[in-house]
Each structure stands twice: as structure tokens, then as C-alpha cells.
Amino acid sequence: MLWPMPLHHDGPLARLRRGHEELVLGLLRKHGPLSRAELGRHSGLSRTTLYDIVGALVDSGAVVATAPAAGERRRGRPVETLTLHPEAGQAIGIDFARRAVHVAAVNVAHEVMGSAGEAHEPDLPWQERVDVAERLVGSLAGGTLRLGSLGAIGVGVVGPVQDAAEEQDGTEPRRDLPLLLRKRFGVPVLVDNNTRLAALAEATWGAAAGDQDVLYLRLSHGVGGGLVVGGSLHRGAHGLSGEFGHITVEPDGRRCSCGGRGCLETVASVGAVLEAHDRADDLPTLLADPAAATLLDGVGAKVGTVLAAVCNAIGPGVVVIGGELAEAGEALFGGVARALAADLMPISRNRVDLRPAALGEAAGALGAIALVLHESPLLARYPASPDSEEHT
């Protein structure tokens, strides 16, 4: 324990009070800095109860109250925000991408403490990828990382995660990854698709920070994405949500790696764009070629058509586009915006905000942290207390 905490281990009053403390700690862990008014809205606790609980948590040191910087003050009295104590714990995210490992660390006050990445061959065995991850985590924050205070590690991986795992072939022992990581780091591991995690990261720290309903599309070697619905990562019934890359855009188009035909991925992946251009061997060369503008505009239009269909279905407030191809900027976004305007319901046209992604390569690792902050059942009971087992 980092601070003296007035816990009452006996009796129903202690248990009930503990429940409210956990609610408040959980909300601060999920949302980061909140005002007392925001905490009240999220928790549904009465003002009396909330002030009582928050007061005790601040006294104990678990929660810190911070006045806003002068520049951030709105009209009237400055509003104090509450966060978990920044030194009370850190969360680690690891993104095992196709050809690289990325890691990031964030403290429980939602401050990003650092990130790092390292490229590797695509066929590097999992054991060695975990070695890379461990080394990168060790390098973060100059060794100030206290693994002992981690409640869980979030991990991003390529491809579908949940039910789909049963269909993996046995040569790629990714299903052992959580166990491998748990042995190495000594804490539970939460795993999800890294593109979906990037969506959560953009909605937590990135281009759509603070937005509750966000569609994230990633145009990279694959095309995928993720949805944040009501502030939480959306998974769908079988963990196959966000597969925008496999929505059909050309019914008679090319065969896709998924087995389908004419999927968005056959048109808007980095490989598809390079092939269609036929004069550049890599994306930077293509993006530097003024003659590629028409191609990129057309790709953007296909992307916009798919986005409009999904937006009409689920009505996000913000659409974020990331991945290497998003670096094309206006050449691509122009076509996207035009197709969105054409295909969105007229009533929705001014209600969808199109933005480039903000977090770059660290997005997957940061999203893995957001997953831990949102969902880890262990961190939910943070800070640990001797009677916490009873609540399981």
C-alpha cells in the first residue's frame, strides 16, 4: 500500500461503502480526469454520498484533486478535476503487429508515460516477439516502471480474436500468448484485435478523445477498423465487429484474402493501391507522385461509400481514418468526404466529423492500455484491499 487507507474490514457498512468507493475509483480509471459534476453523472450517486466518498479517497491519497491550469479555465470559477493518484499504478500495452512490436505505458491518471517500438521479420516466433516486448517494456520510463503495481497487461494482436481462435491452425501458437505473457510479467493479460484497440485509443487519447460514438478505419496492408459505442469498445456477438475491409465495394471485383470478392481491402489496402498505380514500389514514392492523385481520389471515394453505409447504420459522431494510406491527406480525404456527402442521409451530413488519426504506430499499444483501464476486473478493485477476494 502506498498510502494509509482507513479501511473497515468488518460488517455490511464497510462492504457497502467499499462498493461506492470502487465505483468512483473505477470511473476515474476508465475516464481519466473528471470533475465532481461529471463523476456525479456517471455514478448516479447522490451529491451527499459522492462528496463523502470522494473526500475520504482524497484524504487517503488514492485520489488527487487538481485545479486546472490558468489557460484551461472556463468562464467562472475554475473546476477542480479528480484523478487516481498518478503514482498509484501503471498499465502496460503491447501491440504485436505483423512486422513490429510496440509498447506503451500509461499511469492510472491517464498520463502517457512513454512508448517504444521495434521492427522485426514477419515470421519471428512468438517466444522471441515476447522477448522484444519485455525488453521494450524494460526500456520505458527509464526503469521507473513498477511492474509490481500493474494489475493487468493489455495486448493487441493481428486478426480476429474471440471465437475465431478455434479456427486457427496449430502451427501458430498464438492462443498460448496470454499464458506466455502471464508467465513473463506475472499479471493477467487481456487480448484484443490491435486495429480495434487503435479505435479505442483514438477515442481515449487521440483524434476523437472524449467522443462517445466513434468509427475508426485503418488503411494499411490490411483494411480494418473498430467501433466505440457509448464510450466503450464494441465487439459484436462473436468478436467480429469492425471488419470494414471486408464490406463489398465491387461486386465483380477481385478475390480477397478473406475468401470474398471485391471487398474494400482489395481496393484500399496499401498493396492494392501500389498495384493499381503500377509505377511506385513503395507508398512514400507513390504519395510523392502528383500523378497518383486521381487514383487516391477514387480509392477515397470507395472508402467514403463504405463509410457512409456504416454511418447510416450506426450513426457515429466522428469518423477517424488512420494507417499508412491516411498519410495521403487531402488527396485521399477529398474523395472520402465527397462520397460521404453523396451517400450519407442528408439529415446526417453535418453530423459526422471526418478526422485523420492522431496516434500513429503507438495506437494499438495505447488502446491495449485503454482496454485494461476500461475492463480489467482486477484493476476494477484497485487499490487492492485485504477483503477484495470476498467481492469476486
Next chain:
Amino acid sequence: MLWPMPLHHDGPLARLRRGHEELVLGLLRKHGPLSRAELGRHSGLSRTTLYDIVGALVDSGAVVATAPAAGERRRGRPVETLTLHPEAGQAIGIDFARRAVHVAAVNVAHEVMGSAGEAHEPDLPWQERVDVAERLVGSLAGGTLRLGSLGAIGVGVVGPVQDAAEEQDGTEPRRDLPLLLRKRFGVPVLVDNNTRLAALAEATWGAAAGDQDVLYLRLSHGVGGGLVVGGSLHRGAHGLSGEFGHITVEPDGRRCSCGGRGCLETVASVGAVLEAHDRADDLPTLLADPAAATLLDGVGAKVGTVLAAVCNAIGPGVVVIGGELAEAGEALFGGVARALAADLMPISRNRVDLRPAALGEAAGALGAIALVLHESPLLARYPASPDSEEHT
């Protein structure tokens, strides 16, 4: 108060305990019958606390424990389910459709007590529609309805509801509807789009009862739908979720009433199908014509294409199709299933269950009730207690 309830009105212990009681009552109100194990999962309360709270609520009469009927017992010991006391309250739903008013009543144990409907001219003034609704509500359940025990009334209306209200023209005073109903029935009114509410109803009592991630498509004079995400009605950032009818299926197709072009509604609405057939004046005649099979199959294929795109994006476990056109049965569903199989990601093909809607015309009114059971802040504190104001 219908039962003696041992309330402690003073002190933090009473307030804290009250919070847990409200949590349990709210979960039973939202989900209907639950086992103690399910209540534990939903509430996150410790076993000790939960049994204590449930015991007190059963003793007070607020909650009723029911052993399952012999036929419903699974292997091993029969599992007792808990519900709110059926006589403790009723919820009313009213669906103001284009040409009819439908009403339904459900008690807080989730038992449907009755439904009724009455057609009217499409231009009937709102005041008179409310008269019809009041008369129908009065006729329900042979006058046993206790309006005094209603916490709120749920209402379904045609068209977009939330932000969109500001764009209505002034000739149709629908924006006064909640006030009108509140005056008439004396309780708060929750309003949402009636097609979206039908989605919630199908996921609560209908074709997808108990499923958490449901896509509902309604093929009627308009084409629309709704999404249930994680068991709750999905609204999107601006309340424009579920507009499947305005997803483009024919880029060079006909102009749609929404202002767009080639929307699904221009192909798969009752009017569009009648026009394409050109030999029948009404839908029953068309559906009885064997020569319409090719047309219906083609319409089904367009529907399936749109559904596949949305399914790839959000991964529902169940797709429910309702509305008059769904009465075409296999003639339509065959085309839908074929297009779904072609355009769904192969990995998802066996994970989406296609079903016809089960609730018919009462769906909107039943969904309005589900909305009240899920979301009414007043019912959330049910049963009312003298200190409930304090929790606001």
C-alpha cells in the same frame, strides 16, 4: 406502497444499502426473470451482499422467487428465478404509426398483459390520435390497469427523434406530443423512433428474445431498422442509428424521399416492390402471385447485400426481418440468405442467424415498454421511497 418494506431512512448505511437494492431492482426491471447467478454476474455484487439484499427484497414482497415449470428444468437442481412482484407495477407502450395507433401493457415481471390497435387516416390530428391511444389503453386488461402505478409511458413515433426534432416544420406539432401525453396520463413520457423500438421489442420478447446483439430490419412503406448492442437500444451520436433504408444499393438508382439516390428504400419498400411488379395494387395480391417470385428474390438479394455490409461492420448474432414485406417468407428470405452468404466475411457466415420477426404490429408498442423498463429514471428507483429525492 403495496407491501411493508423495512426501510431505514437515516444514515449512510441506509443510503448505501438502498443503492444496492436499487441496483438489483433495476436489473430485474430491465432483464425480467433472472436466476441468482445471473443477478450476480450483472450486478457485480459479492455473493454475500447479493443474497442479503435479495433475501430482504423477497421478504418485503418487492421481489418474487419462482421455481421453473417442470418442462423448463435443465439438468440437475431446478434453478429458482427472481422477478419483480407482477402486481407491483405496469408499463404502457403506445406506438403512433403512420396510419394506426397500437398500445400494449406489460407488468414489471415482464409479462405481456395485453395489446390493442386501431387504424386511422394518415392525417388524423395529434390530439385525436392521443384520444384513440387513451381509449385503447383504457380497454386493455379489462380495466385492471392501475395508471397510478405507472412510472412512465413509452411512446414510439415515425421518423427520426432526437436532434432531428429541430428540423421539423411547425405544421406538425409532434414536438408537443410528450407534453400532451404527460397531461393526459400524468406520468413522464419517453419517446423514440417506433422502428428502433420494434428492434428492442424483438430482442426482449420476440424473434431474438435474450440475444444481446441484434440487427432488426423493417420492410414496410418505409425501410428502417434498429440495433440492439449489448442488450441495449443503440442510438448513435445524434439519434440517427438504424437507417438501413438509406444505405445506397444502386448508385445510379432512383431518387429517394430522403434526398439521396438509390437507397435500399427505393428498392425494398412496399411501394417500390408494388411499382416494380406493375400488376398488383396491393401487397397481398402481389405475394399471392407466383410470377412475383423473381422480383422478390431480387429484392431479397439487395436487402442481403446491405445486411452483409452492416453485419461485417458490427457483427450481430441475430438478424431479424419484419414489416409487411417479410410476409413474403422464403420468396424474399431466400435471396437475403444468398446475398448474406456471398457478402459476409466467410468467418462470419455461420455466426449470423437470420429470422423473421415474431411480434407483428404490436412490436413498436412493446418496444416502447422495453424502453421504459430499461431506461426510465423514475422506474429505476422503483419502488418509490420517501428518501428517493435525495438520490436525484
